[in-house]
Amino acid sequence: MSVSYQSVLWNRQKKIYDWIIFLVVVFYVVIYMGLTSIVNPEATAETSIIRATGSLALVMLHIILVIGPLSRLNKKFLMLLYNRRHLGVSMFLVATVHGVFNILQFHSGGDINPIASVFLSNTHYGSLVRFPFQTLGFFALVILFFMAVSSHDFWLKNLSPRFWKGMHMMVYVAYAAVVMHVMLGVAQSDKSNTLILLVGLGMVMIITLHLIAATKSRKEENSRQQEDGEFFLVGSLEDIKDDRAKVIHAKGESIAVFKYEGKLSAISNVCKHQNGPLGEGKIIDGCITCPWHGYQYLPNNGCSPPPFTEKVSTYSLKIEGKKIWVNATPHPEGTELDPVKYQIENE
Amino acid sequence: MSKGSDHNDDFYIGYMPKAPTSHGGFAKLVALTILVVTAGVSALVVLNQKQSNTASFEYGTLTEVEGVVYKAPVPLIRISDGNGGHQTLLLINFLKHGAGPLLANYQNRVSAPLEKSLLKMRGTLIYHDGVTLLELTEQENALIEFTNYAEAPDPTVEDLGTVALNGEIVDPKCYFGSMKPGDGKAHRSCAVRCISGGIPPVFAIKNEAGDAQYVLLVGEKGQQINKEVLPYVGDQLKITGRLERFDDWLVMNVNAAQDLEVIARREDTDKGVHPHLAENIHLCESIH
Numbered sequence: 001m002s003v004s005y006q007s008v009l010w011n012r013q014k015k016i017y018d019w020i021i022f023l024v025v026v027f028y029v030v031i032y033m034g035l036t037s038i039v040n041p042e043a044t045a046e047t048s049i050i051r052a053t054g055s056l057a058l059v060m061l062h063i064i065l066v067i068g069p070l071s072r073l074n075k076k077f078l079m080l081l082y083n084r085r086h087l088g089v090s091m092f093l094v095a096t097v098h099g100v101f102n103i104l105q106f107h108s109g110g111d112i113n114p115i116a117s118v119f120l121s122n123t124h125y126g127s128l129v130r131f132p133f134q135t136l137g138f139f140a141l142v143i144l145f146f147m148a149v150s151s152h153d154f155w156l157k158n159l160s161p162r163f164w165k166g167m168h169m170m171v172y173v174a175y176a177a178v179v180m181h182v183m184l185g186v187a188q189s190d191k192s193n194t195l196i197l198l199v200g201l202g203m204v205m206i207i208t209l210h211l212i213a214a215t216k217s218r219k220e221e222n223s224r225q226q227e228d229g230e231f232f233l234v235g236s237l238e239d240i241k242d243d244r245a246k247v248i249h250a251k252g253e254s255i256a257v258f259k260y261e262g263k264l265s266a267i268s269n270v271c272k273h274q275n276g277p278l279g280e281g282k283i284i285d286g287c288i289t290c291p292w293h294g295y296q297y298l299p300n301n302g303c304s305p306p307p308f309t310e311k312v313s314t315y316s317l318k319i320e321g322k323k324i325w326v327n328a329t330p331h332p333e334g335t336e337l338d339p340v341k342y343q344i345e346n347e
Numbered sequence: 348m349s350k351g352s353d354h355n356d357d358f359y360i361g362y363m364p365k366a367p368t369s370h371g372g373f374a375k376l377v378a379l380t381i382l383v384v385t386a387g388v389s390a391l392v393v394l395n396q397k398q399s400n401t402a403s404f405e406y407g408t409l410t411e412v413e414g415v416v417y418k419a420p421v422p423l424i425r426i427s428d429g430n431g432g433h434q435t436l437l438l439i440n441f442l443k444h445g446a447g448p449l450l451a452n453y454q455n456r457v458s459a460p461l462e463k464s465l466l467k468m469r470g471t472l473i474y475h476d477g478v479t480l481l482e483l484t485e486q487e488n489a490l491i492e493f494t495n496y497a498e499a500p501d502p503t504v505e506d507l508g509t510v511a512l513n514g515e516i517v518d519p520k521c522y523f524g525s526m527k528p529g530d531g532k533a534h535r536s537c538a539v540r541c542i543s544g545g546i547p548p549v550f551a552i553k554n555e556a557g558d559a560q561y562v563l564l565v566g567e568k569g570q571q572i573n574k575e576v577l578p579y580v581g582d583q584l585k586i587t588g589r590l591e592r593f594d595d596w597l598v599m600n601v602n603a604a605q606d607l608e609v610i611a612r613r614e615d616t617d618k619g620v621h622p623h624l625a626e627n628i629h630l631c632e633s634i635h
Contacts, residue, residue, distance in 0.1 A: 020378050028385045035393040042399035044527050055392050059385055076373045105526065109442030110540035121536035121543075123578075130582075134536060189531040194395035198388065 017083045021090045028056045046105050051186075053098035058182065060091035061175060062202045069213035078280060082292060085151040088171075092141075092148035099141045102134065133185035140177035143170050153274065153293075161275040179203065217249065234317075234324040237342060245288075247279035250328040254279075255315050257326055258288060258299050263339035265299035266315035266326050273310070301336040402475030402524035411469045411491065412436065412481060415499045416453070416461045420565045420598050421547040422446040424468065424481060425502065435502075435594040437480045437547065437563075438470075439520050443537075445545025447571075449483055457493045465496040473524040478561055480523055507590040512562065512599070513610065514552035516580050518542050519561075522551065535581035542573050542580060550586060550599065562590070562597040575603030585610050 032052035036043050067084050070077040080087075107117035118138050124130035147168055149155075156164045179199055187195040232250040240246045240259040247256050247269050254269035256279030267288065269279040276292030283289070287296035287305060297304055302312040311334035316327040319340050331337065414426035414433075422438035422445065438446040450461060457464045468489050473480040483489035518541035521529035528534055530551075542548045550562040564586070566572045585608045588601035601607065 020381075024381055024385055027382060028389050031386050031389040032393055035390060036396075039394060040396060040398055042401055042527065043396075044399070047399070047527055051392070051396065052389075055388065056385070059388055063381065076370060077377075079370055079374060080377065106534070106537035107540060109444075109544075111443070111544045112540075117536065117540055121539040130532075132536070133532070186533050189397060189528075189533060190395070191397065192395040194391060198391065 013079070014083055014086065018086055021087055025056065025090065025094060028052070028059070046101060050098060050101045050105065053094050053101070057091055057095035057098055058178060058199070058202070060087060060094060061178060062206065064088055064091060064171070065175060065206050066209050069209040072213040073216065075280065078291070089148045089151050092144040095141055095144055099137065128184070129188065131184045133181050136177045136181040136184070140174040140181060143174040143177070147171060156274050165275065220249070230327050230329060231318065231325040232328050234326050237322045237324065243283040245279040245281070247277070248326065250326070253328050253330060255326055255328065256288070257317065257324060258283060260299065263341050264317050264319065264324060265337070265339045266317050267297060267299065267302040268312040268330065270312065271295050272312060278312070300339055301334055303334045397528065399527040400475065402522075402527065402529065403473065404524035405472045408471065409469050409484065410472050411467060413465060413467045415464070415496065416450060416466050417502055418447070418450050418461060420569050420593060421563050422450050423594065423596065424466070425594055433594070434479065435596060437478070437519060437596070439480055439482050439546050441482065441484050441486050443520070443541045443544040443546065445547065446483055447545055449486060449489070452487060453490050456490065459495045459497070463495065463497055463499050465494045465499070466490060467492040473520060475523040476559055478519070478523050480519055482520065502594045503592070505592040507592060509588065510590050511585055511587040512550065512552050513583065513585050514550045515583055516548050516564065516576055517551050518546050519549040520546050522549065530581070532581065538580045539577050543577060545571075545573060548573060548576050560597065562599045564599055564601060567600050567602050569600065572601070572603045576607070579607050579609065582609050584608060
């Protein structure tokens with residue numbers, strides 16, 4: 001938490017993450033170029049670079065898009081999620097190499113501006129098979145550019161988390177454009193249909209994982225027992241580890257119910273800093289600590305400890321036997337509520 | 348506030364320097380999986396890519412040639428082949444431009460008509476499938492020497508009659524070596540730029556055995572029709588026109604508004620549908 005914007009520096013974890021990305025990029029390009037020089041020695045270096053970076057960017061985009069649902073299905077993938085922006089920016093850089101080489105190779109040195117050439121060289125916009133597929137790649141690259149330059153915490157803070165998140169959901173539009181870029185472009189000259197198969201497989205994987213994750217969330221929400229329209233069943237005491245939380249979604253609210261020191265408290269699951277998932281955090285030194293950047297809140301009132309000023313909503317809880325119930329109507333941000341105490345029965 | 352490293356058990360916190368031990372092994376497994384999958388995809392894409400041909404672009408190597416230049420029907424230079432015969436090279440400018448304007452400038456420097464001058468020029472050779480081009484890479488400086496050559500022989504021109512051919516319009520600079528691939532949908536835009544920039548359009552015709560003939564396309568009166576053919580670049584066409592042999596080259600005079608008929612999209616031919624090719628077999632035989 002902070003009284004003003006403060007960036008999170010590159011720590012050891014982020015450096016390891018970035019090194020792995022770098023290694024994957026180098027590994028992919030070396031394998032691609034090396035193997036090409038053996039099996040297709042007449043290919044030019046520019047063509048190999050264009051093909052290697054294009055296919056690599058697509059592979060990276062697939063990894064980026066499956067991290068979200070994988071994290072919802074298994075929390076261990078969260079470490080990929082929390083630094084996903086690094087992967088996104090790296091993918092944009094690889095895609096940029098692909099785009100720049102294409103524009104230099106196919107569109108520059110002619111009688112019109114190279115960027116204009118992307119849109120004007122092939123004007124069969126009314127035909128599906130003759131469609132100027134380069135324009136789709138260009139469009140996707142523009143989206144990825146805005147996402148990459150706004151990937152820093154500075155923009156998340158200043159554009160507001162809601163706007164920032166909405167803007168970054170454009171990655172799905174970019175993905176659709178890239179798929180069509182491949183299908184209406186190089187895949188049409190691919191007699192082996194390998195690209196069509198790979199892109200199709202990738203699409204099936206992304207859609208399936210998203211559907212499984214969404215079904216899981218919906219199932220949890222639908223199975224939530226409701227009592228008199230206000231209280232929703234969170235689960236049993238044993239469901240929550242000490243100093244940790246269980247997250248439930250009810251009535252449009254995302255609520256984190258924490259168990260600590262023989263007590264229970266519920267606050268909003270959404271961190272005020274960057275919409276981080278507080279329910280995936282932990283109570284450290286008596287404060288709920290966001291896993292993204294370490295912003296902290298007191299469990300009983302949802303306020304950051306002084307001198308910090310962030311506040312989140314709190315929710316009423318009740319316990320019946322071992323069952324925990326939460327009222328999904330939020331109290332105003334920072335409302336003090338007495339934690340619900342529970343007795344541990346003698347096992 | 349405390350950074351809480353002693354509370355780190357299995358709590359993954361992005362801002363902390365070290366991930367929990369339980370996450371380390373999982374992270375290694377994920378990283379290894381990603382490496383293996385990406386390597387596999389890389390190999391799969393390479394092993395199934397379309398093979399490049401043996402066309403050559405001697406990038407970085409300049410070659411001197413000496414001969415007589417023809418400005419029409421397209422810029423050509425006729426040089427000795429060293430065996431008492433001759434070879435006619437198609438001249439093109441640097442990047443995606445035709446050599447026409449350059450030859451006009453050369454004409455201003457040479458006192459006699461270019462066709463009656465012996466020109467020593469330097470450029471980058473591009474060659475494939477029996478066809479050779481010279482890129483005047485140094486542009487104005489590509490013309491090294493010139494002398495009057497009043498007794499220069501006229502080009503050999505032979506009328507081959509009106510024919511109908513099936514094939515694809517390509518830009519010769521890329522097709523014969525500057526780029527690989529120099530045809531197909533991925534290259535269509537580049538071919539449009541080259542032809543729009545003044546590089547003469549070439550009609551590539553093939554029979555089912557893969558034998559190819561290349562025909563320069565000009566208008567009915569020998570004028571450039573580069574702009575007119577742009578919408579047809581990369582498609583499978585049937586072109587009807589008067590064919591002639593101009594030295595080593597076949598030249599077809601066509602009315603771009605009437606004589607070009609799209610018979611299949613390039614995408615169809617890429618997938619193996621190659622219509623009406625049999626007609627070209629006889630043509631290839633008769634031309635040889």
